[in-house]
Amino acid sequence: MSDPAVALTMLGILVFTIMIGFPVAFTLMALGVGFGFYAYFQAHQAFFDSRVFYLLTQNTFTVLNNDALVSIPLFLLMGYLVERAGILDNLFKSLQIALKDVPASLAVATLATCALFATATGIVGAVVTLMGMLAFPQMLKAGYDSRLAAGVVCAGGCLGILIPPSIMLIVYGAMASISVVKLYAAAIVPGFLLAGMYVLYVVAIGIFKPQMAPPLPKAEGNVKAAVVLAMLAKSFLPLALLILSVLGAILAGIATPTEAAAVGAFGAMLLAAAYRTLTWKGLRESMVLTARTSAMVCWLFVGSATFASVFAYLGGNVLIKDFVLGLDLSPVTFLLLSQAIIFVLGWPLEWTEIIIIFVPIFLPMLPHFGIDPMLFGILVAINLQTAFLSPPMAMAAYYLKGVSPPSVLLTQIFSGCMPFVYIVLVTMVILYVFPQVALWLPAQLYGG
DSSP states (O other): OOHHHHHHHHHHHHHHHHHTTOOHHHHHHHHHHHHHHHHTOOTTOOGGGSHHHHHHHHHHHHHHTOHHHHHHHHHHHHHHHHHTTTOHHHHHHHHHHHTTTSTTHHHHHHHHHHHHHHHHHOOHHHHHHHHHHHHHHHHHHTTOOHHHHHHHHHHHHGGGGTSSSOHHHHHHHHHHTOOHHHHHHHHHHHHHHHHHHHHHHHHHHHHHOTTTSOOOOHHHHOOOHHHHHHHHHHHHHHHHHHHHHHHHHHHTTSSOHHHHHHHHHHHHHHHHHHTTOOOHHHHHHHHHHHHHHHHHHHHHHHHHHHHHHHHHHTTHHHHHHHHHHHTOOOHHHHHHHHHHHHHHHTTTSOHHHIIIIIHHHHGGGHHHHTOOHHHHHHHHHHHHHHHHHSTTSOHHHHHHHHHSOTTSOHHHHHHHHHHHHHHHHHHHHHHHHOTHHHHHHHHHHHOO
8 A cells, every 4th residue: 555545544544533533632643653653664663763753742842832822721711711700691681771772682682792702702612501591591581483592692602713812713823824913803804794794684584574583672671871881881891891902902913912812811800800700719610621621722733733744744645735736626616615625524523623634734725726825714714603503513503402491492403503504605705706805904904
């Protein structure tokens, strides 16, 4: 068997083991070391003198010494502290009352809360679960169609994948050697474009199908303007200022993402203290969750780097690249093909596995097709929204099902998510046709 055939066998075993539930990071390392021992084999060499062990230790050091990845645990800590600050309930109520005159106001308030909270945390499971416990029962009680209510919570909770400070964009930037600052600038307009299209959809439902999204009863919305402003000042303003200060410092070049993330984590701690929700138990839980998630991402990087090095050494990258280039695809066709593959991979796999394992296969081909890697990354981030929304493995739907009433069926949640999947696909088409939607802001801020 030739070396490229061995590389494809290596990739096939990886996909199979992931599908049956093996831990991805350790599967990558095991396959990298196992096939690497074959690739670097030299007769009469001691087992532990194989170069694959040197490769593994070097990759571990390189990943743990990567400055860009230091911001991940800090942003995660910021998110977990905000999650435990106890402001979500007041935020949702204040937005609900402030938007009382908007059709489908409860759904719009849910999307606005999800967007703001997802921006602060970037943790899909946390946002969907919390909003599933808070907003979903409120919408059902108000007479909302269960499918629409489910779709709103699931779609809104996934916005943190795209809207900065997105952890996914940090990981992609490290993989593609792109400035995270520029990626954040490129993601802002598409992120809020997608959120705005969600809002337009639910407002249209409220106008044309009010039985699916009844207006807020006048008794509940009969609150003085001064009281509404006070509620917003207490719940919305502090969180918005925290997010804007972190993103503003990054985009203005005042601080690096790591420095801004550190300030954001400290600000989230102060915010929790101001709301008198900062407890030793909550702080300890936030630290443990941050360490666990950060360790998962870092070991994924180590495993991926080892696997990718051995895969490339055996000629797997060249084989795939030659095959794709041999198809004589146009840039648009290549984009459609690559995004279709990522869309399908999003059903069984998490975004971390897709970004770290499969996206690097496409990155070396981008210069040949003249595709900006920054645009490609934003398209991937939008595409990965569908990974959490499209059945049969829509994780956002499962998060919501875990906290929803027994009367709400999983099939109803899947059905409610599908219109938002179509909106995601429309947004991707807009970016295909008008790439400056993503590229204009970084060009204006940083040139090029």
